[in-house]
Amino acid sequence: MGNRLEGKVAIVTGGGSGIGEAICKKFAKEGAKVVVAGFSEDPVEEVTREIQEEGGTAIPFTGDLSLLANAQGCVELAVKQYGKLDILINNAGTFPETNLLSDFSEEAFDYLLKNNIRTAFVMSKAALPELQKTKGNIICAGSESGALGIAQNAPYGGTKGFMHAFAKGLAAEQAQKGVRCNVVAPGPIDTGWTHKETGPMDEQMEQMVTQGTLMGRRGTPEEVANAYLFVASDEASYVTGAIFPVDGGTLIAKGPAGDMAAQNMKQQPKGELSLQHSKDSHTSVRK
């Protein structure tokens, strides 16, 4: 156990799977009290139990976090249970479809807006009064695709571009109230989304995204959580309005650069977390 978030209370949206699970477990290991928030179908209860079994402090919250009433309920739970809120991680997101725009369904587009954008809007709105009291911070999940766009998923890249600008806007206005706001922008990460067996990427797309990194591989959820930890902690006290890439060099890679990566670069680190739900992402439209 470390102490880099000792005494802090954090809400992590989308905390039941993928990167969110790693953030919850990393934060709890560093002393934070965590609200693991997600859809009722997500393994939020399991993640909570696993944290408690490891000696950490966590409670679950389930509900559709794109609805203001649920967002308010989640913040109220954190304050009722732990007395305050220091950190909001707007990590919830979806990746329901890959298609050229001519074939991209309106249903998937609306689903992306609701889950990738609306969640961050209502959660931030609900959390800010509490974050202003603690002089806390918000981190939004961006993406290299929020800067570069992504073929066969232009709408998804658009939602991440929104997150980058939204977080900068919040940073600019909330400095007056003592609240920092930043973005962590992952590249292709080893969750359900980036495998043809568990998500909407086909074999060609799967190969393209890893070749498009300088390291020739997916990042691990824990490697992303490590960046969230720094940005959320008081160590990042002079960091606001920043976009923090954790993308294996995707932003500067040209062509299939990953094919030339050294072996050590291609090797995923083992990490310290026990992650049981890395691939439990849901990657279709839930009705």
Ligand SMILES: NC(=O)c1ccc[n+]([C@@H]2O[C@H](COP(=O)([O-])OP(=O)(O)OC[C@H]3O[C@@H](n4cnc5c(N)ncnc54)[C@H](O)[C@@H]3O)[C@@H](O)[C@H]2O)c1
């Ligand atoms: N996996 C990647 O390669 C990658 C790359 C760049 C950015 N990201 C971003 O990281 C975040 C996490 O991605 P992941 O790969 O871990 O995916 P994931 O599907 O494993 O996790 C996202 C979680 O958010 C939950 N969620 C979505 N909408 C919700 C809502 N309205 N209410 C409650 N819960 C909701 C999902 O059910 C899921 O558990 C996303 O915002 C994503 O855009 C991921």
